[in-house]
Amino acid sequence: MKTNQPYGEGQLESKSAAPTLPVFPGTSLALSTDLYQLTMAHGYLKAGMEDRTSVFHMFYRTAPFKGRYTVVAGIGPFADWLEALQFNREDLNFLRTVTGKNGKPFFDEAFLDYLAKWRFRGSIDAVPEGTILFAHEPIVRVRAPLLDGQLIETALLAIVNYQTLIATKTSRIRLAAGNDEVLEFGLRRAHGLDGGLSGSRAAYIGGANATSNVLAGSRYGIPVRGTHAHSWVMAFDSEEDAFDTYADVFPHNSVLLVDTYDTLEGVKKAIDVGIKLRKNGADLMGIRLDSGDLAYLSTQARNLLDASGFESTKIVASNDLDERLIKSLKTQGAPIDIWGVGTKLITAFDEPALNGVYKLAAVENAEGEMISRMKISEQPAKTSIPGSLEVARLWLNSHCAGDVIYDILSESPPGMADEKVVTIISPEDSWKRKAIPTKGMRVTHLLQPLFENGVRVSSNETLAEMRQRTQESLAAFDPTIFRFDNPHAYAAGLSQTLFERRQKMRDHEFERIKNQLAAAENNGFKNGESSQ
Template identity: 50%
Template structure:
């Protein structure tokens, strides 16, 4: 366990004030369904990569209100100076036992806008309290895993090392972010604590300060070779890159050591790498790698490859760990159904003048259909209670003119049980297994769905019964707001 104490107060205050309201009105045990989904395709691409589930499971398993939490809540006051929460509510929280059902997409699954990554079903008070933490965990790791998948796609078969620790947004940004980069495909990291906890291979040699600590560059290479003869990747651009490579070669030949490679952190990476490759090959170091860093992202890596760069290891930091071009996923957590006093399900949605902000009602499952070549064909959102027919009509909720007919209802349901009445029923795979799942799942998407710019938009439709229900609810709300 990484987070060793309860993080029950990792929440926004309104979650607690709503929970207090449900308790005060005697609604706290009424069954409700919430779904966590995003609206905007990240990075101008087509898909996101589900991540963060294992962290979310850990959070939920350890969810409890400790005495210090309750003491703090007891100290909060309303604007009139009175206690914000009654003592009875705090007593209720002190004996809180989580007993919701949770369904989620396995990590490494490509997911599209409006598809639930997580569905929570259970007492409304409990489901409400999970909102902020689940969004915090899943939004960030999903975003970073998606960015990593794009970068690794650009690098093709080359190794990608995550270098983001020093530029990450805080300790947990580096910690959980590094985990997410491995989900997305990175093979190793410079982040030692993440390597310890997650079993991710760690890599690193030296920085410019090592070179500058010696009188001469060659002396610095010589000393490093003496200290770590089997870990020699020389940073060659402290002063003059080409001369630095020549000095590294001279030291490696003199010491009769196996040079693992050289690293570039500045300059024209394409042209320099071509020159360096020739120098290394001519000196007999054909197996030595050329590593590049320096503000890389998927587009720069792709362009460097198109320019004929001889780089075969990529150290990617800031633009990966902070997702610089889109630093947040717009994930939301919305009420989709609630039981009335008779125990009957009442479906709910939020409407808006913006169609993209109108939510989908129901206890939704996501079913993915495949063609004969096992390529993903389309996704359907259907209601678990209502079920669906064998011959299906799917309707794009944002553009009803886009429809798709499916002759067979056979496909794969993506949301799988994680908790049943608060008991974990899912065994988390290893991080290595998750990474392998990412690779397998991404290969089911045709390249035109995965391209970076103007990708072909993957079809996600509502099952016709759910679509008709949504339209009826919208009409009802507009007629009786």
């Protein structure tokens, strides 16, 4: 294992992704759910429906940050949560204290006894972390007894929505920074220590090189980086004393924050320290700019450093950076080598929530048949997709050409038949279609086994492998998809068969509602006549 240098080339090897839950060992998380999940579970048990097979999907409707894509993250922490999920005595005792409006216990003892013995029994397939995914595509597919599928919804959404959001934000920052080093400095502005830990994990998957979060470094093996704060400089009688002392303590890891007082004067004093370091066989690793006009100050600082023979000294910039500011600074030619990104990364500042949802798509009826289910809405984006869904990614010439969502219960995978083209239809606008020729086409399927019959079966990937998948995934698509303004739309949608079946179900449902309303109106008219 290499030494974890604050700004050197050494990196810690990424540890296994588990354990990944940002909680103290021994803490039960069974109650990390919404009350209505428990009320529905109780209701299913009372109705004798708890063991009916169901299919749920988690997906998102609109990509964040006015973009077109997400980077999936959080699957490992969700799997850790589910693997440990059980209701202990303390959990059940709390549920006994929950009362209804009548003051009586909300849950009966038969249900609590059921929960005491219950363990998740279903099978789950999920998109591997670091995969690029598009709107309406299932991130997770759950096939489980109805009660089981319901109970896991809240934690799944809470974990995967946040980490996917942060991984996506970081990937945009990585795209803006190019080959420059990106450091995640967000812990102090995170939404709690648990949010900081989850965010550091997701940021590394999304493309950050390192984090300032020491616990994340310890738990996940993410390289840790850090310099000193303005308080260090202010604690000494002079800036020179502060720099000299820091260099004495860390002669081979001296990165000096130069903007506590006058920035360019601070750069000159840092150079003086660098000259002293070289006399002792060390060097000035870098300077950090945390305020002011970063384009101007970094250029002036670079000139001062180069003129004094410190061409290899790095310039680190922080100060409310995000992908757009980084892109602007690089366009202006700012000679910044390392980007420390904090608040706007860890909080996903411009869009602090991913609109991931969890919908029932099929359920077993009383006769044991699987029946597709679909949520109907006047908004096309909110009309769900029925069936048990899979995503086939179509490749042409080693690049991704389109994604097809299809129903594994009623369809063959795209490209399996003698079809000359595969048609992809937008789930929101049926006029948007793309036909991809099957000649030379290669197909990969995105959902991979995570649990089978309640047992975790996924391989134990490292965060480094997930991070590498993100970089390889970004390189596999047309770069216009990742533009910050007016990104190109990637072809991701329904198969022809699934589109037609969804339309038929939607039309049938609207016709049923129309007939019900007509019948109600007729009954009202007749009642009105008889009362006269």
